[in-house]
Amino acid sequence: MSAPGYPIGILAELTHRCPLQCPYCSNPAKLLKANTELDTQNWLRVFNEAADLGILQVHLSGGEPTLRPDLEEIVSALSARGVYTNLITAGVNVKQERIAALKDRGLDHVQLSVQGATPEVTELIGNMKGAHEKKLETARGVREAGLPLTLNAPIHRHNIHQVEDFINLALELDADRLEIANVQYYGWALINRTQLMPAWDDVMAQVDLVEAAREELRGRLLIDFVTPDYYAKFPKPCMGGWARDAFMITPDGTAMPCHAAHTIPHLVFDNVKDKHLAEIWDSSPAFEAYRGTDWMKEPCRSCDRREQDYGGCRCQAMAIAGDAAATDPACSLSPLHETMLTIAGQTQSKEAPADDFTYRRIGVNA
Numbered sequence: 293m294s295a296p297g298y299p300i301g302i303l304a305e306l307t308h309r310c311p312l313q314c315p316y317c318s319n320p321a322k323l324l325k326a327n328t329e330l331d332t333q334n335w336l337r338v339f340n341e342a343a344d345l346g347i348l349q350v351h352l353s354g355g356e357p358t359l360r361p362d363l364e365e366i367v368s369a370l371s372a373r374g375v376y377t378n379l380i381t382a383g384v385n386v387k388q389e390r391i392a393a394l395k396d397r398g399l400d401h402v403q404l405s406v407q408g409a410t411p412e413v414t415e416l417i418g419n420m421k422g423a424h425e426k427k428l429e430t431a432r433g434v435r436e437a438g439l440p441l442t443l444n445a446p447i448h449r450h451n452i453h454q455v456e457d458f459i460n461l462a463l464e465l466d467a468d469r470l471e472i473a474n475v476q477y478y479g480w481a482l483i484n485r486t487q488l489m490p491a492w493d494d495v496m497a498q499v500d501l502v503e504a505a506r507e508e509l510r511g512r513l514l515i516d517f518v519t520p521d522y523y524a525k526f527p528k529p530c531m532g533g534w535a536r537d538a539f540m541i542t543p544d545g546t547a548m549p550c551h552a553a554h555t556i557p558h559l560v561f562d563n564v565k566d567k568h569l570a571e572i573w574d575s576s577p578a579f580e581a582y583r584g585t586d587w588m589k590e591p592c593r594s595c596d597r598r599e600q601d602y603g604g605c606r607c608q609a610m611a612i613a614g615d616a617a618a619t620d621p622a623c624s625l626s627p628l629h630e631t632m633l634t635i636a637g638q639t640q641s642k643e644a645p646a647d648d649f650t651y652r653r654i655g656v657n658a
């Protein structure tokens with residue numbers, strides 16, 4: 293199937309370097325080294341092509357994007373083309389002056405990851421002393437610069453008891469939005485699934501708590517809630533549907549439909565160094581592989597929801613069913629749904645959570 297129209301957004305991983313080592317990082321297990329990263333000229337050319345293509349927003353991510361000294365230049369270039377820019381940062385080494393400078397260059401929004409609502413949990417998950425206080429400073433700096441702020445809290449067994457604290461933290465920091473995002477188990481999170489999977493009761497309690505808070509704080513704090521896949525009845529339309537309105541570019545220029553697409557072994561990816569973005573969007577083999585609904589097998593093929601959730605997540609189907617064209621096992625109609633629940637049941641626990649993580653580090657899985 294050819295491209296359904298024009299894409300709206302791009303997630304640009306400017307680098308895989310990062311001062312934190314979160315064990316659920318969405319970057320691939322084999323992280324790219326600094327010497328493979330696209331240079332400034334290539335990124336500027338690609339973003340120009342993106343603007344020509346009608347892209348409305350670019351999420352500048354990593355790793356830690358502020359480690360790129362050319363971030364200001366990139367933000368300026370995007371802003372000059374009228375593209376909305378969102379900086380996704382761990383916020384541990386970002387000076388107030390840098391935030392103000394980025395705002396002056398046209399930055400529109402900052403999304404700050406929060407690993408814990410207390411220093412102990414933040415330091416345990418990020419594997420960095422003093423990270424919590426640095427994050428709070430960054431959050432305050434963002435608001436002082438007059439930029440809108442989203443806190444993103446990935447939830448797992450070590451911080452699921454802090455959901456209420458995350459909500460209070462977001463209010464205290466004057467955030468506009470809080471994302472309570474239950475960890476998705478691929479990449480580093482799959483490696484650490486046993487240490488991260490929360491207990492069923494805790495998940496259910498969290499769902500009720502978030503629903504009540506959303507209602508109570510309506511108009512004051514927007515709370516986005518990504519429900520845990522392993523407990524869902526129907527899957528989410530991952531990335532809004534495969535190559536449907538967004539895609540991502542890795543630090544070395546590989547264009548992928550989603551951040552875990554490299555876990556599907558037969559896919560062939562194009563690189564922005566070799567092809568124009570419009571050509572990649574239209575006809576990259578990896579983009580074409582699961583676009584639309586023609587590739588679907590039963591039960592998705594004849595299901596009424598196939599154009600709502602697009603069969604869920606291809607990467608999760610690959611991880612659990614061993615077939616990226618299978619129905620996402622998060623779906624209750626999947627023949628492997630029970631298997632998924634069994635995996636959840638085997639790995640979840642009320643006992644003191646194990647913290648023998650395989651921390652995200654460049655070179656660990658090289």
Ligand code: SF4
Nearest residue numbers: 592595597598603623
């Ligand atoms: Fe979605 Fe496929 Fe499940 Fe239907 S069978 S709800 S299309 S994942």
Ligand code: FES
Nearest residue numbers: 530550605606607
């Ligand atoms: Fe790849 Fe969901 S992460 S389709």
